[in-house]
Amino acid sequence: MKRPLFGLIFGFILTLQAFAQEEYYFPGEKFDPAIPSPSQFLGYPVGDWHTRYDLIVKYFEKLDQLSETAQLQTIGYTHEHRPKVILTIASAKNMANLEQIRQKQLQLADPNQAKPDVASMPSIIHLGYGVHGNEPSSAEAAMLTAYWLMAAQSDLAKNLRENSVVHIDPTLNPDGRDRHSLWANSNKGFPAVADPLDREHNEAWPGGRTNHYWFDLNRDWLPLAHPESQVKVEWYHQWYPNVTTDFHEMGTNSTYFFEPTKPYGSENPVVPRKNYDDINPRFAKYFAKYMDEIGSLYWTKEVFDNSYPGYGSTYPDIHGGLGLVFETASSRGHVQSSQRGDITFAFTIRNHVVNSLATMEAALDNRVYMHDYLREFFESAVSEGAKDPAKNYVFGDEFDESRNRLFVQFLLDHKIKVYENSADLTLAGQSYKKGKSWVVPTNQPQYRMVRTMFEYVKEFADSVFYDASAWTMAAAYGMPFAAAPSAKSGNQVSEVEAPSFSFPEGKAYAYLIDWSDYYAPKMLFELQKAGIHVESVHRSFSSQTQEGKVDFPAGTLMIPMGFQKMKAEEVSTKIKEIAAKTHQKVYAVQTGLNLSGIDLGSNLVSAVQQPKVLMMVGTGISSYEAGEIWNLLDQQLGMPITKVNLEQFGRVNLHNYNTLILPSGNYNSLSEGQVNHLKDWVNRGGTIISMKNASLWLNRVGITKEEAVKLEEEKEPASLRFNTRNDFEGAKEVGGSIYLAELDLTHPIAYGYHRKNLPVYRNTDIFIKPSADKYLTPIKYTANPHLGGYISKTNLEKLKLSAGVVISPSGQGRVVHFFDSPNFRGTWFGTNKLFLNAIFHGDNMD
Ligand SMILES: [Zn+2]
Numbered sequence: 001m002k003r004p005l006f007g008l009i010f011g012f013i014l015t016l017q018a019f020a021q022e023e024y025y026f027p028g029e030k031f032d033p034a035i036p037s038p039s040q041f042l043g044y045p046v047g048d049w050h051t052r053y054d055l056i057v058k059y060f061e062k063l064d065q066l067s068e069t070a071q072l073q074t075i076g077y078t079h080e081h082r083p084k085v086i087l088t089i090a091s092a093k094n095m096a097n098l099e100q101i102r103q104k105q106l107q108l109a110d111p112n113q114a115k116p117d118v119a120s121m122p123s124i125i126h127l128g129y130g131v132h133g134n135e136p137s138s139a140e141a142a143m144l145t146a147y148w149l150m151a152a153q154s155d156l157a158k159n160l161r162e163n164s165v166v167h168i169d170p171t172l173n174p175d176g177r178d179r180h181s182l183w184a185n186s187n188k189g190f191p192a193v194a195d196p197l198d199r200e201h202n203e204a205w206p207g208g209r210t211n212h213y214w215f216d217l218n219r220d221w222l223p224l225a226h227p228e229s230q231v232k233v234e235w236y237h238q239w240y241p242n243v244t245t246d247f248h249e250m251g252t253n254s255t256y257f258f259e260p261t262k263p264y265g266s267e268n269p270v271v272p273r274k275n276y277d278d279i280n281p282r283f284a285k286y287f288a289k290y291m292d293e294i295g296s297l298y299w300t301k302e303v304f305d306n307s308y309p310g311y312g313s314t315y316p317d318i319h320g321g322l323g324l325v326f327e328t329a330s331s332r333g334h335v336q337s338s339q340r341g342d343i344t345f346a347f348t349i350r351n352h353v354v355n356s357l358a359t360m361e362a363a364l365d366n367r368v369y370m371h372d373y374l375r376e377f378f379e380s381a382v383s384e385g386a387k388d389p390a391k392n393y394v395f396g397d398e399f400d401e402s403r404n405r406l407f408v409q410f411l412l413d414h415k416i417k418v419y420e421n422s423a424d425l426t427l428a429g430q431s432y433k434k435g436k437s438w439v440v441p442t443n444q445p446q447y448r449m450v451r452t453m454f455e456y457v458k459e460f461a462d463s464v465f466y467d468a469s470a471w472t473m474a475a476a477y478g479m480p481f482a483a484a485p486s487a488k489s490g491n492q493v494s495e496v497e498a499p500s501f502s503f504p505e506g507k508a509y510a511y512l513i514d515w516s517d518y519y520a521p522k523m524l525f526e527l528q529k530a531g532i533h534v535e536s537v538h539r540s541f542s543s544q545t546q547e548g549k550v551d552f553p554a555g556t557l558m559i560p561m562g563f564q565k566m567k568a569e570e571v572s573t574k575i576k577e578i579a580a581k582t583h584q585k586v587y588a589v590q591t592g593l594n595l596s597g598i599d600l601g602s603n604l605v606s607a608v609q610q611p612k613v614l615m616m617v618g619t620g621i622s623s624y625e626a627g628e629i630w631n632l633l634d635q636q637l638g639m640p641i642t643k644v645n646l647e648q649f650g651r652v653n654l655h656n657y658n659t660l661i662l663p664s665g666n667y668n669s670l671s672e673g674q675v676n677h678l679k680d681w682v683n684r685g686g687t688i689i690s691m692k693n694a695s696l697w698l699n700r701v702g703i704t705k706e707e708a709v710k711l712e713e714e715k716e717p718a719s720l721r722f723n724t725r726n727d728f729e730g731a732k733e734v735g736g737s738i739y740l741a742e743l744d745l746t747h748p749i750a751y752g753y754h755r756k757n758l759p760v761y762r763n764t765d766i767f768i769k770p771s772a773d774k775y776l777t778p779i780k781y782t783a784n785p786h787l788g789g790y791i792s793k794t795n796l797e798k799l800k801l802s803a804g805v806v807i808s809p810s811g812q813g814r815v816v817h818f819f820d821s822p823n824f825r826g827t828w829f830g831t832n833k834l835f836l837n838a839i840f841h842g843d844n845m846d
Helices: 002-025 038-042 053-066 092-096 098-108 137-151 155-163 174-186 227-236 273-294 345-365 367-387 401-413 447-454 520-529 568-582 623-637 646-651 672-683 693-700 722-730 793-799 829-844
Strands: 070-077 083-089 123-129 164-169 243-250 256-258 322-329 335-338 341-344 392-395 419-421 425-427 430-432 438-441 481-483 489-492 510-513 535-537 541-545 548-552 556-560 587-589 605-607 613-617 642-645 659-662 687-691 737-743 757-762 779-788 803-810 813-818
Touching: 002 137, 002 345, 038 053, 038 137, 053 070, 053 083, 053 137, 053 174, 070 227, 083 137, 083 227, 092 098, 092 155, 098 367, 123 137, 123 345, 123 367, 137 155, 137 164, 137 243, 137 345, 155 164, 155 345, 164 345, 227 401, 243 345, 256 273, 256 345, 273 322, 273 345, 273 367, 322 345, 341 345, 345 367, 367 447, 392 447, 401 438, 401 829, 419 438, 438 447, 438 489, 510 520, 520 556, 520 568, 520 623, 520 829, 535 829, 541 587, 613 623, 613 646, 623 829, 642 646, 659 693, 659 829, 672 687, 672 803, 672 813, 687 693, 687 829, 693 813, 757 779, 757 829, 779 793, 813 829
Parallel strands: 123 164, 123 243, 243 322, 613 642, 613 659, 659 687, 687 813
Antiparallel strands: 070 083, 083 164, 256 322, 335 341, 392 438, 392 481, 419 489, 425 430, 510 556, 510 587, 535 556, 535 605, 541 548, 737 757, 737 779, 779 803, 803 813
């Protein structure tokens, strides 16, 4: 009988403590006692621990169960199968009419429908938190904000429940959040250690900022490479919120940042000026007022890049809402010392709580104004689109069905209207065939997103970029595209279906598969996994197939039926299954004697080795680049890749692998013995795929000897004013921009490509000369390569005619150097195949 009594007393003390805690966040506020505060629910004061994501979801489930003013929705799952949730809070009356409210908001955002009476419409507020998992104050603030909104008795809270619908997304990146929370909690000291050097404040690689595949989800609202953002953007288009927040953390010695960002600096070119000049300052007054009340310091305007459309605070700006970024000084851990004394976790949480409240108050006070703006935004999009001289963009790659499908689906995901192209067109020497190309008119409500997909931007008011300065998505997908005022559009496309091809039944001498399709490498990998022997034909040829004479380009896959370990019928059945699964067309031939070009048994035909790939990862290596590679092989090919931490390299026997990937990073920690093992393995036939500065290290240790580009004389002023340092030095960086490269279409790195000009993405200032061997620079930048994004004049001079890819032979092996980013952000579908060619055809590259 003693235990329950103890429990009662313990619970009572806890409740008192919890109330005292909420007093810190909401001084003087009265709450409905029927709703448990986060502290009561969790059993500890908010700020004492980094709350596990499942507990955050459980708290929201509790709020959903307790009151009809809250509703929890699961919109999808992360890679690690955590639910992506949104808690919606409004008065019981509004909740009962939620679907009508949503439909009205959609009507408001659609200029083709009558404008509804906005005076009666609640403000749609979308509070998004924690896209960076190791900026943890935000999700704690989300719980407190939800509690306040549901339970507070103040006039403001009541008014918000009556006149707004608030959607709370507690964590845009649950996988990263839990990775970091586990770190911070498991390294917490008792008493807590504020020393910035303590392990608690210094996460192990790769840290919790990113998602499962080490992607920054605050770049993914445009690319939609991951389920977290896919379901988020799908949800976004069901609501068109008037205001969207994005809460972050920055350095411990900093204070607090809210918008406006730097005027005319790094603003997005398609966002109406009214957003920057009028709406942001209106809201900023509220943030200042709330921060002044608690005596917290803050700043605005000085920097922060607002241009890249894939930020959670910029995408809403391109959709008639207001996207707001907030950054608090971070305690990164439970308490950390700073120039202003100790920064506690609770302090950082409170900063975000007050700005959540300020956002809602500002949205409420500007409810009608923001509704009118949403309407204006889409009306002006249509009228500006109608005046755009491009009138239409036409696109399509006649050789790659899958990549077309991926791009059309991508446009549809962003609610862009796409039509079939109803007549053959030729523009600037590029043909766009009916049935294999599509038309996107500029005259549509998503006009500003159309520009985002198809326009190259080269002129900038500022030269310092925190991030990418180019994002032309048609180029990323490797689409031939052009402005096409005279294009004729056919049926509107509402969905895209993967094709199914008939399989050639009966006996075959060999099967042939064109390498041009995006998923041809997936088919190859599946074939190899199934134990089927596959070869590659290294020259173009024509064969008599089940469909008559067909021309095949170099790189075509050939499956000789006389050299299989399994029975012929079994092999054919497997090929048929894999072809259906990967949507590839298979041709059968009955003879090795070709109609033209080399025959199928030529010395220019060779077995494709099954990749056994190892990638170096860990401290000092770019987790972004490694993650892009991991994601590509996992998600697009289903190919396992062994990821080895640099400090484990001593345990590796490279002879168990045929391909080693070195992402950008610092490899100086490898010992002489380990470097010798690497040299020996390459010399015996291994392939190293080296990214950007990893190549400089290979040069230093003598495995390769490629040379950097040097200009005649680089003149810099001898001295400059102290306060110009950031601008001057920042301008030299290649933050991320798009360039035109020229491919040697005969080289295996270009198998599957049909046009020698290819846009590539580059975010490094390493410029390397073409190889001394004139056959081994298969990708070079053109003499006039600049397509989009920022680059300084000096860097552009260095880039011209420099190498994009160089092959350095070493004994019987070779290094394939990439100086651009073929897998950037999981969205450069147009250049993925260059990288995959290095994996599958590395042994034929020199
Ligand atoms: Zn952040």
